[in-house]
Amino acid sequence: MENLTFCGILLFFLLGCQEIGSSREPDAAIEASIGQLRRTYAPDRRTDRVEVAVIRSGDSVVFDGYTTVAAAAASLDSLVAATPGGVNRVRQLPAAEGYALIRVSVANIRTEPGHSSELTSQALMGTPVSLLDYRDGWFLIRTPDRYIAWLEEGALVRVSAEELAEWFSGDLVACAPAQTTVYATDRGIVSELVAGGLVKKIGDVAGDRVPIRLPDGRTGYVGPDEILPYEQLATPASVSVDDVLATAFAQAGKPYLWGGTSPKGMDCSGFTKTAYYLNGYVIPRDASQQVHAGEVVTLDESFSRLERGDLLFFGNYRDDGSERVTHVGFYLGDGRFLHAGADNGYITENSLIEGTADYAEHRRNSLLRARRLREGDPGVVRIDTAFAAVYTRSSSR
Known part of the structure; x- marks a missing residue:
């Protein structure tokens, strides 16, 4: 269905191509085609993106931007090929495989890179995210609810797919109370945790302490009643x-x-x-x-x-x-x-x-x-x- 839709888009574009050579502005047919691509493949930019601008440079018509949808990238290839002087600079994201774990108790995710940008969502420690792009110390990420937004690099630790799989195996545990503290051996504070945050249990209970490892490798202790097995949180039988x-x-x-x-x-x-x-x-x-x-x-x-x-x-x-x-x-x-x-x-x-x-x-x-x-x-x-x-x-x- 999407391919048929794009064929219609391309036909509409081709009918309008006769105007391209005489116009110094991006052709209306091209803009309409890109708009239709966006509506077809990324109707909600919170979960997928077709962010493309068309720029004239001499005899060239430059398509610049990015998309997170492979089918949209393929359709854009066809659109550029059908455009006289078309130059394709649209990147398909992610450009390479990239994953990370949230390393802070609560990570603030923003609409644009920068601490003054709107807070749009959050993610808890131990949450996996995919890395889509990078700009000036900020990663464009996708969260497990498929939300796309920006996160500062200090709030995450990069991992491979294999390391992610390992993280979710074995003694992964979740924070049970609304909030608690991870202590070092000298009772200094390593980190805080909030309910639902994930850490690794790395040893047996010793008195009132359980040794744990955070996603970035730091270690510390929490109380045995402050954690529950990841499976207990993540694999419910039904909605209660x-x-x-x-x-x-x-x-x-x-x-x-x-x-x-x-x-x-x-x-x-x-x-x-x-x-x-x-x-x-x-x-x-x-x-x-x-x-x-x-x-x-x-x-x-x-x-x-x-x-x-x-x-x-x-x-x-x-x-x-x-x-x-x-x-x-x-x-x-x-x-x-x-x-x-x-x-x-x-x-x-x-x-x-x-x-x-x-x-x-x-x-x-x-x-x-x-x-x-x-x-x-x-x-x-x-x-x-x-x-x-x-x-x-x-x-x-």
């Missing part, structure tokens, strides 16, 4: 709504943090994502992506079709009538929901029932959708499966 909600309630009162996906602070979708992650599942990063996960639940005025734990999605409508999802939270029953909202500043409950003390009128008026997430549903992936996919593929295309 009660457990997901128990985890969600344990985050109540924690601060709202735009881009946050750790127990230290979360935004709305980071909150729902974290609750599922700490119960063994990777779900999409943003609310506008989570609304496509799981199965549809019909909304009515009395919320009669909803069950505890369903995800509620809020937003508004664009000028063209399409929905714009901007917020998500957990339904609790009786018209109540639990969410991380910038309007509240922290994770808390609110009501969708008019007349109640904590009624959130703006949320009731902006309620758009509801979804129910269960094992095997689209967008609901066991941690072990999502992590293994990082070093067995770089793109879904």
Whole structure:
């Protein structure tokens, strides 16, 4: 289907080629073709990219940029070949195999390279990522939820695919409490850990200490009750709504943090994502992506079709009538929901029932959708499966 689509794109381009020689600006047909490629192969640039600019240089028409989709790269080759004077400088990412493990307790991932850029997501210690590109001390990475963004090189340690496979074998353990400390032998601090962070157990329990190794090779000790086997976290048999909600309630009162996906602070979708992650599942990063996960639940005025734990999605409508999802939270029953909202500043409950003390009128008026997430549903992936996919593929295309 994608090849047929591109043939149509190329035909449209060829019909417009007669104008190329007379125009000093990039031809409209070329721009339209690239736009269609982007819509076909990378409709959501958070998970795949077709970033191509067309530049005239004398008699040459230079295609410059990058894509993360092999099929898009092949289509661009055809487009450039059909362009008089076409020069292809589009890179397919990753240019070479590259992987890494997060080496800090919580790594801040940004929309663009640079500490002043927007915080868009986070990743926990021991999480595998694929390396797509490098610029001035920053790596363009892909996380296990397929999110693409930038991470400073000091927050990761580069590893081979074989080293990644070794990391996920043997005595890998996860941090159990919301936060703990890794101590050195002299009780000095080596690092901190947050719930879901991964380290290697490297010896037997000795009193109140378990020796561990961090992804970058540092060693230290944690308490035996502060870790659980990786398999226990990453290979659940099914989604337990009660457990997901128990985890969600344990985050109540924690601060709202735009881009946050750790127990230290979360935004709305980071909150729902974290609750599922700490119960063994990777779900999409943003609310506008989570609304496509799981199965549809019909909304009515009395919320009669909803069950505890369903995800509620809020937003508004664009000028063209399409929905714009901007917020998500957990339904609790009786018209109540639990969410991380910038309007509240922290994770808390609110009501969708008019007349109640904590009624959130703006949320009731902006309620758009509801979804129910269960094992095997689209967008609901066991941690072990999502992590293994990082070093067995770089793109879904």
